[in-house]
Amino acid sequence: MPLPYYVSPEQMMQDKAEYAKKGIAKGRSIIAMEYEHGVLLVADNPSASLYKISEIYDSIAFSGAGKYSEFENLRKAGIRHADLKGFMYSREDVTARSLANGYSQSLGTIFSQEIKPLEVEILVAQVGISEHPNEMYRISFDGSIFDERGFAAIGGRSEAIQVFLKERYKNGLPILKDALSLCIAALESVTNQKLPLEGLEIATLDRTRAGRKFRRIPPTESRQILA
């Protein structure tokens, strides 16, 4: 029996991380930004039916960058987790924090145990209701989790976007129009081209809505908001 080759754990992790990063870098970017009524999510997504942003629960949204099949599975797992929890306990007991923890565990386990890590980066946002602050969690391919304030970016050029937004995002929550135009400007700054509104996927978690807070904003409406 031949002896298995020895690969140092350090080397293996490094290789996996490089592989995952390469996969994610190919994808387009997504931004989440706090605004006066909640959280705005904007994705550079030319498809009008294959979504990158999705509703998870009453006040929680999900977005995924990287490999579609992989973050789609994560999205479904999140919806199942949330619906089960809401059914078992109550609707208010479903929180973004527990969901983000679940994602972090799953991604971390897959990164260390499977041969191929997931090439995804995900973002979980929750709009705060009645004086509670909004929550935004960014979870990367290896399960590391970041608690973001003000804005968060994931996907191919997320670092450049974060630099762009850090300079321009002012403390004090912007109105929807300002937040949306800032997000679009940030996405345009990394793609170096004008992005048509039809090529953007836009959604909000709006605390002023009754019941489910998630809502998609179609291009016709985003045009009106920006006007």
Place this chain on the structure above:
Amino acid sequence: MPLFPDDYGSSFFDYLAHQRPDLVPTARGWASAPSSPLEEGRGSQVPPVAHGTTVLAIKFQGGVLIAGDRRATEGYQIAGRRMEKVFKVDAHSAMAIAGAAGPCIEMAKLFQTEMEHYEKLEGIQLSCEGKANKLGQMVKANLPMVLQGLVVLPIYVGYDLKRAEGRIFKYDITGGRYEESDYHAIGSGGKDARTTMKEHFRKDLSEDETLRIALLALYNAAEEDIGTGGPDLVRGIYPTAKLVGASGIADVEDQRIGSVYAALINERRNGD
């Protein structure tokens, strides 16, 4: 959080049955008794109709109205005066249930979650027909509990956006699904309510007329049936009603129901 569990499709009910069978209303251990419940059930054990309730639905121009009384009974005792028997399912549909209170509420909650779950996973809502069929499957899954005496019978109404009309579905205990063209009522006072609706129903009812007929039907049912509660003027408890139309679902305010009853009672007083 299991990661790649895609064998459940888009059904929360199936997911629950695999992951947490203890939470599925029908899968309680005692549902499968050692002697075949079907054999036993053929005798007098199967309750012929659901007990203690009247819930009804009527179609009108703008969609469909669904309403129900508020009484809960335990034998000859009144167990509750403020029971809600009409449940919103999603933006364009509602259900009302007759039967044992606990399993009824559980089924409504599970069905609401099921619809929302499907919508989120698939990105679009189920069709009106699809929702009605899914509810039929859930009623069918409840059959073992029916044989234990815990009947749950729903009536389902939805606004079909494709056909641009309201629709009413009734069920039997085996999950059989039947569409009603005009109106329907179930529960112990269902027959009385249907008689009233039969006399007053027309094809082109306005919203106000429909509400009046629904409340009159519940009133008549409450007069004839001990399981159905009438308007409680002392405590200000009235039957609940919801309107399901193209623009979505809306509760009829208590005040509006109260004023319809005030007029009805006044008519009766003067008529006698």
